[in-house]
Amino acid sequence: MPRILNERPSDAPALPSVDRRVFRLMLPFLWPRDDRGLRVRLAVSMTLLCLTAALNATVPILFARAVDRISVPAGTELAAVPVALLLAYGAMQWLAKVFNELRWALYGPIEQRMQRHMGLAVFRHVHELSLRFHLGRRTGQISRVLDNGMRGIRELLFDVVFLILPLFAEIAIICAVLLGSFGAAFAGITVATLALYGVCLVIGSEWLRRRQRKAVAEGAEAHGKAVDSLLNYETVKYFGNEEHIAGRYEGALREVERLTVNAMLWRSLTGILQVSILGAGLTAMILLAASEVAAGAMTVGDFVLVNTYLLQLIRPLDRLGQLYRSIKQSLTDVEQMLELLNQPAEVADAPDAVPLPAGPGRLRFERVGFAYDPRRPVLRDVSFELPPGGTLAIVGPSGAGKSTIGRLLFRFYDPTSGRILFDGADISSVTQASLRAAIAVVPQDTVLFNDTILYNIAFGRPGASRAEVERAARLARIHDFVAGLPDGYDSLVGERGLKLSGGEKQRVAIARAILKRPRLFLFDEATSALDSHTELAIQQSLREVSRGTTTVVIAHRLSTVVHADEILVLEDGRAVERGTHAALLARDGAYAALWARQQADRDAAE
CATH class of the missing domain: 3.40.50.300 (P-loop containing nucleotide triphosphate hydrolases)
Incomplete structure (x- = not known):
């Protein structure tokens, strides 16, 4: 069974293979077969991405040529040439920005649709998992994993679509221009700098991610303990154990703090190494370009072009480390959420399962x-x-x-x-x-939704009319109580129904079961929380309601x-x-x- 919410064991596959598995799990949501509109939007967005990258790589060439034209004295008849180049430079800058803004209009529906589909898929799957799974997991822990996972999807898509892919496209075009215009030395320095930077970035970030994974797992554990104590608020008060709970939570937070500080220290060290590599590459390129200008092999415009390309690459590269780590963190969050999808359902429908045939309830x-x-x-x-x-x-x-x-x-x-x-x-x-x-069940321990009494009774058969809900409440001997409340059936029951007494909660559960109109009633200690007078009344009601219906008590x-x-x-x-x-x-x-x-x-x- 897949492990979730915990640190990956030492014999687990390498993290890059985990990343590929996460992307493979995300692919059906990013490229859904049954949503042609979303696929079209994604294709158009990728096209705009490529066009924007091409424009960003072409614009410095126009500027460099304009510099060369301006720096060389020319006749009046040629004065219009640098002006045309500058106008084209400005127009292409504007067009690149327009394409980038258009991607926002296309990206929004992609991000929101994918979040909705993936979140719904995980939510449904968690509800399909067995009772054994839910008994062994803290609600707050699962809630934290889902919340982090949804945020991770949003950040991952934004970083990849708006930052990483455009940068890679520009790097490829710029390297091709440098190789074609200035020879192998400039392209070689660029490629060597990027390669060293990439190796340092990947290795450092993977080591950092191992530390972050521990912090994320401990953070989810701490969140689970906090929510667990809030759900058991009354028990904490009964035993006066506020300090014990706070100390337990503080211990979990202290471990999260230690792991996070350790990860931040490692992040700082790898960042220093990365900027050192970029600085060395930038210096080598500028010195080489300056020597070429001095020797007459390059024009001033070429020097400006090389410097512009370097700045155009180094500014985003300087942020690439942060982006890479952000992507890795997002992958960690999304991975934990998707691991929930990998949890097998202990009780699953057979491949050839059919609906229950009609019958009298034997x-x-x-x-x-x-x-x-x-x-x-x-x-x-x-x-x-x-x-x-x-x-x-x-x-x-x-x-x-x-x-x-x-x-x-x-x-x-x-x-x-x-x-x-x-x-x-x-x-x-x-x-x-x-x-x-x-089957309709009235459990021994009734837990209600933090919603209205009307919603909790109608949950037995969503879509039932209010008259049907009130009839079920009368049979469960709770209608008069509800009608006497200031808000009537619109009264909120509180977290887990704590605003109601045990007997009131159980009568709501009985009304909910009655409303379902089942083929079989299952009453599991259905009147255990009732006083003797109410118990006798409800026992009579239950016998009336279940008369003619198969009943297990x-x-x-x-x-x-x-x-x-x-x-x-x-x-x-x-x-x-x-x-x-x-x-x-x-x-x-x-x-x-x-x-x-x-x-x-x-x-x-x-």
Whole structure:
């Protein structure tokens, strides 16, 4: 499995090959097959780039010829020649600037479209990754990677399209002019200077990038810790551990600071070496040109041309080191975001997956086994069948595997053995979207979007009318509460729904499930956060809503499932008993022992 957010291992491929892989992953977004308009814009932008480079390389030649004409006395009839040359010089300067500005008009849609497509692709893929992936990653860390990646795409495109490619095109044209007009010595010094500069730049920047990668990874880790503490704000307050959290964050920031300062020191040393190479090349070229003028082999205009070309190259070359490092940093950011695309989905649709066939909601588990870790099985050879419209309750002590059955049914994971059939179809052979569309879940731990109550309930079926949302809220016994709020259904629930009580959040989740109108209800401790009065009312509502719909109830409190058609008792991942409430009590086995223990606990509490 690809590593993300961490330092690359020592046996990883060389960084240039990583860069090629990043560009290869970006290519489909930069040159999309289904977006002809974007491809045309890119082609026109590249054409303008070449024209601008050619004009920038030609303009100094006109200026040099004008200097030669002006410096040599001439008759009146030839006075118009330098004037024409100067006018052409000004016109070509203007045209080069116009072409450069036109590239902005073409570049904007390219940049924004690519950002949108790539960001959306990564966002969708992250949502398709397995529950195991998200349980093992900090939300803030992933958020930081996505944010850095989008910024890296923007900077990378700008640097390449507006700075690097034009510079390379000008270098090629200028070297050709120097070679053709002044001989091999000038072109040789130029090529040697650029080659030494390039070697120093690449080697220095790659060493710098290795240091930057560590700083980026540590920065993402620090950001993840900060967001994690904010998401658990209440827990921090409950235990008075603000200083502990701040110290932990400071330690991460201190490491980021150390790595960043180290990288900046290396950047300074390589920068000094690069400007020294450029200075030596510039001095050699000027001395050679001056000697040629003194010997009469070059004109003053030629000397001006050589100097202009040197300045035209050295000014951007002086920034090339910064640009190269900026590109490398952008590549690092984009690479980490694209690595998310390389994360394989643990649960994926089969190549020949088909939509779930229509049916009444018959559910069947056939000798299902599962383990989060192969060393510790969670379910062992579990089998049962639930007829359409029936209600199955799954009970047992904590850790028996109750919630795991719900996760397998929803295909957060696939069984390690056996199979699950829904309306006769193996759920591993149908599309996840069609399977999940047929199931509505009310989880034990309800987390809501930081949006309105209306949005959170309507999330069960986007597009539902307000009347349908309110009907679902009434069935979940939350409509009267919402109607009494100052903003009603437009009230914001806060981060993770923290403005609502636990019972209110759970009733919103129940309304959301009701609105979905599923083929199967899955209630995972759906009333665990409710008081006894509300629990009884909602239990009655749930029975009314789910009547005629296949229902699986995962419960810890046995008093909530006494009306189930069948009760499945799990112990250590095995189905040890099954039957109705009365039949299981009469058997005087595991279920009867659980019932007696809970009744005793309730009596003691009273």
